[in-house]
Amino acid sequence: MAHLNYEEGKKVVFKGFVILGIVTIAEVMVALVGKGYIIDGFHLPRFIMYSLMITMSFYKAFYIVFEFMHMRYEVPGLVRSVLMPTLLLIWAVIAFFSEGNTWYHWRKKVNDRPISQFSRAASSHSENSLYHIMDTKNQAQEKPMHAESEKKDSTLEKTHK
Numbered sequence: 001m002a003h004l005n006y007e008e009g010k011k012v013v014f015k016g017f018v019i020l021g022i023v024t025i026a027e028v029m030v031a032l033v034g035k036g037y038i039i040d041g042f043h044l045p046r047f048i049m050y051s052l053m054i055t056m057s058f059y060k061a062f063y064i065v066f067e068f069m070h071m072r073y074e075v076p077g078l079v080r081s082v083l084m085p086t087l088l089l090i091w092a093v094i095a096f097f098s099e100g101n102t103w104y105h106w107r108k109k110v111n112d113r114p115i116s117q118f119s120r121a122a123s124s125h126s127e128n129s130l131y132h133i134m135d136t137k138n139q140a141q142e143k144p145m146h147a148e149s150e151k152k153d154s155t156l157e158k159t160h161k
Helices: 006-035 045-068 076-110 130-136 136-160
Strands: none
Touching: 006 045
16 A cells, blocks of 8 residues: 555555445445344344355455555465464364353263352352252152161150060
8 A cells, every 4th residue: 555645545544444344334235234233034044144144254354454454465474474363263163162162061961960059159058068959869869778777766665665
């Protein structure tokens, strides 16, 4: 853009303003139509709506970097040295979200109780202790043994009196 005169530069900036405005309006329309605010009862599937919005956002970012940050006019080596780390960062974010989602689903398989049981406030230490939460299934089996031992204790007391 350094080789352009003032009038040509104004045209490039105005062209960029129009392109970015049109893409932004298209993003807003996709969101409004996809959520059913424009056409009652019509909803786009989330995957399609989010894919369109992400694609348009990437286009705007690409256009801004290449036109207004002058990447279009740089040597190819510099362009690659800027864009490769950016692509690796995007890949890392996607990988971290995928890994987090996997751990979330694995945890749901391991814990058969809803997460709300883990986050509730403890009313008393004995009721909400880790031993109590982990050993709830065994308590039903222990009760008959305790009941039998109590019966034996009461019969022993009667015989000793």
